[in-house]
Amino acid sequence: MTNLSTFLGATALLALGAGAAIADPAVIFDLGGKFDKSFNESAFTGAQRWAEETGGTYAEFELTAEPQREQAIRRFAEQGYNPIIMVGFMSATPLGEIAPDYPDTKFVIVDAVVEQPNVRSVVFNEHEGSYLVGLLAGLASESGTVGFVGGMDIPLIRKFGCGYAQGVKAANADATVIANFTGTTPAAWNDPARGAELALAQIGQGADVVYAAAGATGVGVLQTAADQDIKSIGVDSNQNYLHPGEVLTSMIKRVDNAVYDAMTAGEAVETGVQVMGVANEGVGFALDEFNQDLITPEMKTAVDEAAAQIASGALQVHDYTADESCPALTF
Amino acid sequence: MDWTTVILLLDSTIRTATPLLLACLAGLFSERAGIFDIGLEGKMLVAAFLSAAFASVTGSVWLGLLMGVAGSLVLSAIHGLASITFRGNQLISGVAINFLAAGLTVVVAQDWFAEGGRTPQLGDGERFSGIVLPGALDLRTFTIAEQRDLPLLQRFYSDVISGHSILVYLAALVVPLTWWVLYRTRFGLRLRAVGENPAAVDTAGISVTRLRFAAVGIAGVLCALAGAQLAVAEPAAGFTRDMTAGRGYIALAALIFAKWRPYPALGACLLFGFFQALEARPDLFVTLFNLRVPSALLSALPYILTVIILAGFVGRAIPPRAGGEPYVKER
Numbered sequence: 001m002t003n004l005s006t007f008l009g010a011t012a013l014l015a016l017g018a019g020a021a022i023a024d025p026a027v028i029f030d031l032g033g034k035f036d037k038s039f040n041e042s043a044f045t046g047a048q049r050w051a052e053e054t055g056g057t058y059a060e061f062e063l064t065a066e067p068q069r070e071q072a073i074r075r076f077a078e079q080g081y082n083p084i085i086m087v088g089f090m091s092a093t094p095l096g097e098i099a100p101d102y103p104d105t106k107f108v109i110v111d112a113v114v115e116q117p118n119v120r121s122v123v124f125n126e127h128e129g130s131y132l133v134g135l136l137a138g139l140a141s142e143s144g145t146v147g148f149v150g151g152m153d154i155p156l157i158r159k160f161g162c163g164y165a166q167g168v169k170a171a172n173a174d175a176t177v178i179a180n181f182t183g184t185t186p187a188a189w190n191d192p193a194r195g196a197e198l199a200l201a202q203i204g205q206g207a208d209v210v211y212a213a214a215g216a217t218g219v220g221v222l223q224t225a226a227d228q229d230i231k232s233i234g235v236d237s238n239q240n241y242l243h244p245g246e247v248l249t250s251m252i253k254r255v256d257n258a259v260y261d262a263m264t265a266g267e268a269v270e271t272g273v274q275v276m277g278v279a280n281e282g283v284g285f286a287l288d289e290f291n292q293d294l295i296t297p298e299m300k301t302a303v304d305e306a307a308a309q310i311a312s313g314a315l316q317v318h319d320y321t322a323d324e325s326c327p328a329l330t331f
Numbered sequence: 332m333d334w335t336t337v338i339l340l341l342d343s344t345i346r347t348a349t350p351l352l353l354a355c356l357a358g359l360f361s362e363r364a365g366i367f368d369i370g371l372e373g374k375m376l377v378a379a380f381l382s383a384a385f386a387s388v389t390g391s392v393w394l395g396l397l398m399g400v401a402g403s404l405v406l407s408a409i410h411g412l413a414s415i416t417f418r419g420n421q422l423i424s425g426v427a428i429n430f431l432a433a434g435l436t437v438v439v440a441q442d443w444f445a446e447g448g449r450t451p452q453l454g455d456g457e458r459f460s461g462i463v464l465p466g467a468l469d470l471r472t473f474t475i476a477e478q479r480d481l482p483l484l485q486r487f488y489s490d491v492i493s494g495h496s497i498l499v500y501l502a503a504l505v506v507p508l509t510w511w512v513l514y515r516t517r518f519g520l521r522l523r524a525v526g527e528n529p530a531a532v533d534t535a536g537i538s539v540t541r542l543r544f545a546a547v548g549i550a551g552v553l554c555a556l557a558g559a560q561l562a563v564a565e566p567a568a569g570f571t572r573d574m575t576a577g578r579g580y581i582a583l584a585a586l587i588f589a590k591w592r593p594y595p596a597l598g599a600c601l602l603f604g605f606f607q608a609l610e611a612r613p614d615l616f617v618t619l620f621n622l623r624v625p626s627a628l629l630s631a632l633p634y635i636l637t638v639i640i641l642a643g644f645v646g647r648a649i650p651p652r653a654g655g656e657p658y659v660k661e662r
Contacts, residue, residue: 036447180611184627191576196566197343201611204339216571223568
């Protein structure tokens with residue numbers, strides 16, 4: 001009974017608080033938390049940038065378990081936050097059910113498409129960014145063999161691998177691309193030991209650059225590459241700093257820009273599908289003090305040129321998810 | 332297929348088999364004493380986290396290992412308390428331990444390091460690096476091309492036998508040690524007896540409870556070594572959430588496959604490790620047999636083989652007779 005009254009009291013407090021917070025944006029971070037050095041942290045950076053520049057405040061929630069998704073979205077909607085931003089494709093299904101219940105609230109989902117009139121779906125052209133880092137890998141490779149380690153074997157990750165292979169072949173038509181996936185279950189995202197084995201197997205086949213698009217499994221890939229003194233490529237956020245001078249570059253998805261844009265637009269955020277590609281700086285490659293010595297001026301020129309061509313539409317990178325096939329790589 | 336491929340496959344087999352073997356022997360001690368242990372996975376995970384966390388904080392991998400053993404022993408004690416002292420269901424207790432470990436490690440890691448449930452990457456001295464055995468070459472100083480020119484026997488010795496972490500050699504020693512303890516010592520005889528017929532042991536005036544606690548404790552230590560191999564032994568360098576990725580269950584499958592005997596356990600774990608090593612080389616099937624084998628099939632093979640064994644097609648797997656049943660005096 002005491003527990004129940006405490007709970008009711010807490011709910012009442014929350015309801016009171018809601019009155020003051022009307023029309024503030026809210027951000028829901030996915031499992032992994034806002035300091036995951038990757039996807040969520042990027043979203044957090046974008047939100048912080050908005051808060052610092054405008055002096056605004058926003059509500060946030062870090063999911064710690066799967067069942068909290070629906071609850072978290074619904075609670076923010078009930079409390080009148082607008083827009084409500086969530087990162088991660090896993091929220092797509094619950095959002096599809098909840099969005100019609102709150103027609104006056106705008107929702108933003110990053111990395112998935114939800115077909116509802118009040119939802120903005122932000123998706124990234126990962127194949128374009130992967131093409132650019134593939135080009136760099138092809139130019140940096142001395143052995144003519146490069147590797148790709150994917151996480152779970154799903155079309156989204158094949159899209160990374162396919163774009164990468166096209167970039168590699170653009171730099172060196174004779175290059176060999178070895179592609180491996182960690183597994184077929186979600187455990188594939190969290191198996192650095194397996195990532196290390198895959199990287200070692202690729203190194204044994206002559207690879208001297210490996211690209212990891214595998215979540216936490218990639219940590220093992222990058223570590224092994226550094227241990228074995230070959231180059232690696234990080235993913236999602238800038239991972240160059242993890243092993244300075246050993247990580248060739250990172251394929252970055254500007255989740256921070258997506259979140260920042262949505263927050264800046266506020267309640268007037270445009271709904272529909274927003275594609276973030278090379279053209280609008282949604283994806284790209286990372287260049288900073290940790291890898292500037294690895295990227296030669298020739299490589300920089302080549303990759304900038306390719307980026308300009310992709311942006312102008314002169315160069316079309318094939319998207320694996322469009323027809324489930326890849327011209328440059330057989331999986 | 333050339334010798335380089337064979338050597339790399341065997342090298343990878345040894346590394347991947349080690350955590351399986353240690354966990355399998357842990358299960359062997361526990362189950363031979365009549366205590367089923369589903370919680371191998373959880374104990375490995377906690378040990379992996381604590382060893383990486385303390386190695387990172389103190390800078391000493393040995394202190395980390397010590398804390399990993401301590402953490403694993405605490406879980407063993409919980410398992411013992413629930414299933415020996417309070418005569419609870421051993422399977423439920425084991426499952427509870429797995430859930431406890433999966434949740435607790437991430438929460439504590441997030442609280443300590445704020446890196447999304449990871450520990451920081453471990454540097455030199457904070458992890459076990461490869462040991463170069465007497466007479467072997469340190470292959471890290473050779474490129475793959477240079478390695479090809481070495482004499483075959485030297486390559487085999489230097490790559491497959493030498494160059495592993497101390498835990499690998501420890502695991503290899505634990506196998507004969509387990510055999511000796513189980514079949515050549517009084518403790519081992521009693522341990523086996525307590526798993527077959529605890530009433531007889533009790534009649535002889537020997538404490539069933541104490542024997543079973545000892546067995547569960549040994550299992551805890553071995554699980555800790557398995558966890559440490561995953562997190563703090565090269566090529567690994569740190570903890571990530573759920574990084575055991577089902578190895579505890581594969582170890583259980585290996586235990587059944589080996590019919591609860593130490594030397595067959597070694598064989599089973601090497602076989603399962605070999606499957607995992609093969610998973611990283613799907614290209615081999617194409618070049619050797621012109622056959623595309625899905626990697627999912629390879630990862631499922633340990634379970635398929637275990638089911639075949641259990642179904643009685645290849646000999647019979649008879650578990651210790653008193654396994655899973657709490658001992659009640661004078662029933």
